[in-house]
Amino acid sequence: MSYEHTSVMPKEVINYLNCTNGKIIADCTIGGAGHSKLICEKIISKGLLIGIDQDPDAIKNAYNALSDYKDNIKIFYDNFKNLPSILSEAGVDKADGIIADLGISFNQIEYGGRGFSFQKEEPLDMRMNPKTFLTAEKIINAFEEKKLISIFKDYGEEPRARFIAKRIIEERKKEKITSSVRLAKIVEKAAYRKKKGRYKIHPATKVFMALRIAVNNELGILEKFIEDGVDSLASKGRICIISFHSLEDRIVKHKIKAMAKGCICPADFVKCVCGKKPKIKIITKKAIIPSDEEVRLNRKARSAKLRVAEKI
Numbered sequence: 002m003s004y005e006h007t008s009v010m011p012k013e014v015i016n017y018l019n020c021t022n023g024k025i026i027a028d029c030t031i032g033g034a035g036h037s038k039l040i041c042e043k044i045i046s047k048g049l050l051i052g053i054d055q056d057p058d059a060i061k062n063a064y065n066a067l068s069d070y071k072d073n074i075k076i077f078y079d080n081f082k083n084l085p086s087i088l089s090e091a092g093v094d095k096a097d098g099i100i101a102d103l104g105i106s107f108n109q110i111e112y113g114g115r116g117f118s119f120q121k122e123e124p125l126d127m128r129m130n131p132k133t134f135l136t137a138e139k140i141i142n143a144f145e146e147k148k149l150i151s152i153f154k155d156y157g158e159e160p161r162a163r164f165i166a167k168r169i170i171e172e173r174k175k176e177k178i179t180s181s182v183r184l185a186k187i188v189e190k191a192a193y194r195k196k197k198g199r200y201k202i203h204p205a206t207k208v209f210m211a212l213r214i215a216v217n218n219e220l221g222i223l224e225k226f227i228e229d230g231v232d233s234l235a236s237k238g239r240i241c242i243i244s245f246h247s248l249e250d251r252i253v254k255h256k257i258k259a260m261a262k263g264c265i266c267p268a269d270f271v272k273c274v275c276g277k278k279p280k281i282k283i284i285t286k287k288a289i290i291p292s293d294e295e296v297r298l299n300r301k302a303r304s305a306k307l308r309v310a311e312k313i
């Protein structure tokens with residue numbers, strides 16, 4: 002089985018992670034193993050790659066893709082929210098680098114068969130990990146209107162959230178909504194009219210993204226992951242996070258900023274009483290974005306933002 006995904010900002014990731022022989026690096030979103038492979042090339046013969054993914058297809062692929070490095074890898078089918086216990090199971094006290102390339106892979110969208118794409122007739126599932134409980138079908142058919150509106154608004158920044166939620170409620174009364182194409186058609190009917198006969202983006206794009214985020218609790222685990230990640234790093238170890246939409250990037254940016262900040266006592270306090278010390282140094286003052294050339298070759302990279310911080 003071949004797994005299709007083009008890694009985003011590969012050179013930048015390898016450089017910022019300072020990958021050299023003997024380092025211990027955790028790739029928390031192994032996906033197509035593109036970043037992992039490059040990391041392995043740099044950290045052998047003495048280093049160790051801890052690879053994590055919550056999608057069993059990615060895990061299966063990783064064993065094949067990284068077969069040349071089998072003495073230097075430990076792979077975990079798990080959610081990266083469990084990073085501390087994963088590292089301890091791997092016998093690692095502190096890592097030298099951590100990378101999380103958030104979101105989903107091209108393979109999941111194109112071949113996952115789980116309704117990530119509205120262009121294919123697939124069951125409305127959207128779980129990256131098929132062992133979890135909540136599916137997009139459950140949200141669409143069982144959640145009350147208010148909750149649907151808040152998912153579409155908060156995770157998709159969808160301006161037509163109210164109309165779309167109403168339409169979904171009407172349609173699901175007629176017949177359970179179970180397929181991605183049917184949902185896309187319902188959303189399309191509740192969306193803006195086309196300008197000059199064309200949509201700028203398909204009207205279902207934001208709703209599908211919002212559902213995916215809700216099903217996989219993508220935003221809810223991010224802050225704690227960054228906190229745990231930093232705690233798991235050795236001194237001068239680096240954490241690199243690639244995000245693909247503004248809500249995600251905002252969380253990463255604010256969390257990193259907060260952890261890089263020292264004393265938080267009010268300005269008029271003569272002496273610090275909070276005792277807060279910075280845990281990290283911010284390496285990328287502004288997010289790094291892919292080059293024009295990379296975007297030309299891989300359109301999916303266009304919204305990527307990479308932020309890097311170093312443990313003090």
Ligand SMILES: C[S@@+](CC[C@H](N)C(=O)[O-])C[C@H]1O[C@@H](n2cnc3c(N)ncnc32)[C@H](O)[C@@H]1O
Pocket residue numbers: 006007008009029030031032033034035036037053054055056059079080081082102103104105106129222
């Ligand atoms: C964009 S892809 C990563 C691609 C990879 N960096 C590469 O170079 O091929 C994102 C991957 O992260 C996984 N993922 C997303 N959230 C996760 C989480 N909370 N825990 C573990 N894996 C996660 C997805 O299943 C997917 O395989």
